[in-house]
Amino acid sequence: MELDKMDENDWKYHGEGNKSLVVSHLQHCQVLRLLKFPSEDSAHTRQTAEQAFRHILNIVDYSKYVMKPLLGEKYVHSGEVVKLPLDFVRQLSLKVQQERPELRCDKVMDTFSGCGLCLPNLTQLPLHHLRDHRPPICVEIKPKCGFLPFSRHITKECKRKVCRFCMHQHYKLANGKWKRLSRYCPLDLFSGSKQRMYVALKNLLEEPQNNLKIFKGGELIFSCKDDAKQQPDLNDLVQHLRPYFPHSNGLYNGHQPGKAVLNEFIQVICSALLSGGDSNRSGESRKVHLSESRPLCEASPFPRDLLRNGNQGLPKDSVLAKILQVQMLDNLDIEGIYPLYKRVEQYLEEFPKERNRLQIDGPYNESFMDTVKNCPVEDDGSVEYAVGKVHQYRVAMTAKDCSIMITFAPCEEDEEHQLNLEKPRLTYSISILDLDPKPYEGIPHQHKLDTKIVNYYLRSTQAPPPSSLYKERQECTLLFHAV
Numbered sequence: 392m393e394l395d396k397m398d399e400n401d402w403k404y405h406g407e408g409n410k411s412l413v414v415s416h417l418q419h420c421q422v423l424r425l426l427k428f429p430s431e432d433s434a435h436t437r438q439t440a441e442q443a444f445r446h447i448l449n450i451v452d453y454s455k456y457v458m459k460p461l462l463g464e465k466y467v468h469s470g471e472v473v474k475l476p477l478d479f480v481r482q483l484s485l486k487v488q489q490e491r492p493e494l495r496c497d498k499v500m501d502t503f504s505g506c507g508l509c510l511p512n513l514t515q516l517p518l519h520h521l522r523d524h525r526p527p528i529c530v531e532i533k534p535k536c537g538f539l540p541f542s543r544h545i546t547k548e549c550k551r552k553v554c555r556f557c558m559h560q561h562y563k564l565a566n567g568k569w570k571r572l573s574r575y576c577p578l579d580l581f582s583g584s585k586q587r588m589y590v591a592l593k594n595l596l597e598e599p600q601n602n603l604k605i606f607k608g609g610e611l612i613f614s615c616k617d618d619a620k621q622q623p624d625l626n627d628l629v630q631h632l633r634p635y636f637p638h639s640n641g642l643y644n645g646h647q648p649g650k651a652v653l654n655e656f657i658q659v660i661c662s663a664l665l666s667g668g669d670s671n672r673s674g675e676s677r678k679v680h681l682s683e684s685r686p687l688c689e690a691s692p693f694p695r696d697l698l699r700n701g702n703q704g705l706p707k708d709s710v711l712a713k714i715l716q717v718q719m720l721d722n723l724d725i726e727g728i729y730p731l732y733k734r735v736e737q738y739l740e741e742f743p744k745e746r747n748r749l750q751i752d753g754p755y756n757e758s759f760m761d762t763v764k765n766c767p768v769e770d771d772g773s774v775e776y777a778v779g780k781v782h783q784y785r786v787a788m789t790a791k792d793c794s795i796m797i798t799f800a801p802c803e804e805d806e807e808h809q810l811n812l813e814k815p816r817l818t819y820s821i822s823i824l825d826l827d828p829k830p831y832e833g834i835p836h837q838h839k840l841d842t843k844i845v846n847y848y849l850r851s852t853q854a855p856p857p858s859s860l861y862k863e864r865q866e867c868t869l870l871f872h873a874v
């Protein structure tokens with residue numbers, strides 16, 4: 392990329408999340424990730440160019456020295472920090488504004504620092520794979536937390552039975568983030584059971600929210616609609632996918648042929664998610680089992696009578712196993728972490744200069760990683776133990792909020808990395824993205840949010856019969872429809 396010749400006309404809007412906006416290059420397989428900040432922030436509270444540069448460098452270092460060693464070299468692309476001409480960034484910001492979904496416009500793109508992150512465009516496959524006229528399909532899944540907490544610090548029994556995602560759905564519906572409950576349950580996706588994974592992926596297709604996006608040739612073709620009342624069009628998706636699964640068009644005796652296409656599509660995603668496991672001498676893939684956490688969420692729609700085989704485990708090197716193992720570094724739960732956070736805070740009040748030595752805000756280097764890996768198991772009352780657990784918790788939080796991108800395209804027989812499917816022959820690549828550090832200061836918010844989610848879930852699912860509920864309902868109305 393020639394930084395002095397940057398032209399906004401070479402780039403187009405690609406997507407965004409809560410913290411960053413992404414543009415993709417029209418010709419090259421590259422994206423630029425630019426930070427966003429709340430639009431109401433006044434000029435003097437914004438980061439200086441130097442702070443913004445440091446911030447993005449921290450993101451790259453965290454990905455490179457912390458998340459990559461934990462998740463695996465092959466899945467993580469850390470990218471590089473780039474200094475962009477301010478004029479280019481301003482023009483780009485104007486250009487993409489009309490493409491942005493309304494629900495993300497509470498934040499504005501950073502047009503002041505001139506710093507960005509350059510990454511490979513993971514919705515595409517490197518050109519040498521493209522010997523076919525059909526462009527690559529990319530499935531982006533934000534799987535969220537795949538286990539039930541097992542910490543002895545948990546005070547609400549329901550947290551041991553119902554997963555955070557399923558509980559959070561009720562809270563999100565109540566405060567208007569989504570219009571319909573998602574039936575997706577992360578524990579089904581992370582189960583390693585093909586049946587349960589199938590159901591999880593089917594439920595994602597029916598209600599994608601911000602957990603599923605599909606791209607074709609780098610263009611978004613399926614996601615939640617900006618108008619959350621509208622459901623995404625599965626028939627439209629089937630039309631896009633049909634050329635990739637030609638033999639399924641004749642299945643089901645011509646009845647519901649779309650169902651056969653979606654069925655095959657889901658199986659391809661499942662195979663990719665389970666791929667990458669190595670083999671032991673008996674030729675069987677080694678599996679990761681979740682011995683400590685109960686493998687089933689009581690709110691999952693998966694039929695209980697089909698659960699005979701229990702938890703089958705994930706192949707050791709699969710992308711799901713890698714993410715789950717990092718998520719499970721959170722073994723104390725926010726209820727166990729919050730008192731340790733307060734211990735650190737108290738210590739820093741007394742010894743503010745220790746903040747650097749304890750690497751509270753980075754740098755995210757090998758020494759930070761050592762603290763994460765070598766944190767003592769037992770609490771000896773020290774600030775070192777508290778910091779180690781807080782670091783581990785933050786790393787786990789990143790893994791609970793990351794996304795998986797599976798990009799596949801039809802291929803010739805001799806190509807590497809083929810999916811182990813009889814038909815069709817697909818070449819694929821899997822990556823993990825959005826591996827930013829979660830701020831230390833966010834812990835009190837996490838603690839409050841946890842309490843709100845659990846309390847709201849208990850109130851909405853264990854409510855007494857309607858006759859005795861009149862007063863409480865009025866309170867709910869006042870709470871969620873403020874005038």
Ligand SMILES: O=P(O)(O)O[C@@H]1[C@@H](OP(=O)(O)O)[C@H](OP(=O)(O)O)[C@H](O)[C@H](OP(=O)(O)O)[C@H]1OP(=O)(O)O
Pocket residue numbers: 408409410559601788791792829833
């Ligand atoms: O707290 P959660 O579980 O709601 O996760 C937040 C996500 O909401 P979700 O539930 O996935 O819709 C949220 O996603 P959306 O903005 O809702 O798409 C962000 O990913 C947020 O991370 P950050 O603060 O931008 O670093 C996420 O916050 P963190 O908790 O990861 O900090």
Ligand SMILES: Nc1ncnc2c1ncn2[C@@H]1O[C@H](COP(=O)(O)OP(=O)(O)OP(=O)(O)O)[C@@H](O)[C@H]1O
Pocket residue numbers: 405406407408409410411412413422424510511512513514531604792794824825827
């Ligand atoms: N390297 C990449 N290649 C292709 N698309 C990407 C890449 N990185 C990000 N994207 C797209 O941009 C979107 C926003 O990026 P990202 O998830 O990193 O934003 P974020 O603001 O950090 O998210 P969050 O809401 O989780 O904080 C992603 O959902 C994905 O569709």
